[in-house]
Amino acid sequence: MNSFLQDHGMTIPPALTAAPGTELVQYAGRWSRLSNVEESLKGSGVDIASLPHTTAVFDIIAFLAILAVTGVLVVGIKESANLNTAIVLLKVCIVLIFIGLAITALTRASWEPATKNWSPYIPPNTGEFGKFGWSGVLRGSAVIFFAYIGFDAVSTAAQETIKPKRDMPIGILGSLVICTILYILVSGLLTALVPYTALDVPDPVAVGVDATGVGWGRILVKLGAIFGLASVMLVMLLAQSRVLFSMSHDGLLPTAAAKVHPRFQTPYISTIAVGVFVSVFAGLVPIGILGELVSIGTLLAFVIVCVSVWILRRTHPDLPRPFRTPGVPAVPILGALIALAMMAALPWETWLRLAIWLAIGMAVYFLYGRKHSRVQKALAAGSGTDPAAPQA
16 A cells, blocks of 8 residues: 555655664665665665665554454444455456556566566575575575464354355355465566566565566556455454354353344444554564464464364264365374464474463463353253264
8 A cells, every 4th residue: 555655646754654763775766665665776786885874653544454454343244245245356356457568568578577586486495494404495485474374263253154164164164265366376477577576565566566567567466455455354354253253152252252242233332442453563563573473373273173173073974064174184183284384384483472362361261261152051051962062
């Protein structure tokens, strides 16, 4: 959004465009993060010390964007779904336009840029784990894993789905296949058009469009990125608020989180709480740290899910399962091992942050959730039934 606004002569005070401590420089009339442009400026012989500098204190765009999405979610699930559907259709069209432009440009050049930019296809390791080579592939997979968390988020809207038994598997598996194909096409064509070393910028796809020579494509791609990120925020904030709603309904969190708005029929308290919390985090914490934290947390959740599927299939073989995980136990075991391998590839600082989050979660559970849990109350009453029995 900041890049798009600068393209049209609108400049937000640079100190309000990034997380605290981020160094920014002004070059050619544009403010950019120093880490993103340092190498290219040095390569062009520019004296970075001579450029105007400032240090960011808050990311106002991230803060306001999340609050706006939170407002949409409070108004209602139908309105949110309609908005998200429109956004998804728009951004998928833009992705397909980029794919078409890239293939056309590469075909005109007899695919010579691809031959050059893909050699070597996997740059050799520098001697440090995670710096290129196969260990770099593993770490890269773990770092970008947050791009895949929206698929399981579909399941959190099961209570608001007309036919969840049919629609949940179709929604999760169908979107996973389609998006993976689009991810591969876009990343492959992008690195074919432009050397990967030139893509460490906030708007890499716009750089790729510039390489095609189509001027109007840059504006289109930036709009697509803005809409795409908006839909991501919409889905993830929806998912988190519904998780808190379900936890409150099961007694693991205070009952306020399960309150439904009398007019909009949405869990407005949990939605607002999540929106405010996330907006402050987005404004204060660098996106790289947030991405790694989200990835390792999601990977850990996937490890637990995979192991749980295996255990439940053995301990509760007769549970009703509208969708059955295929290939048990091979699929759950492989899923858990691959997720653990990607977690192991992340920096140790990310593991430390994960430990802190887990400690907070455990404290909430043992100080409140365990005592008020519906499952615990049912067991204590001697019913022997599990009102929240999971499925796998």
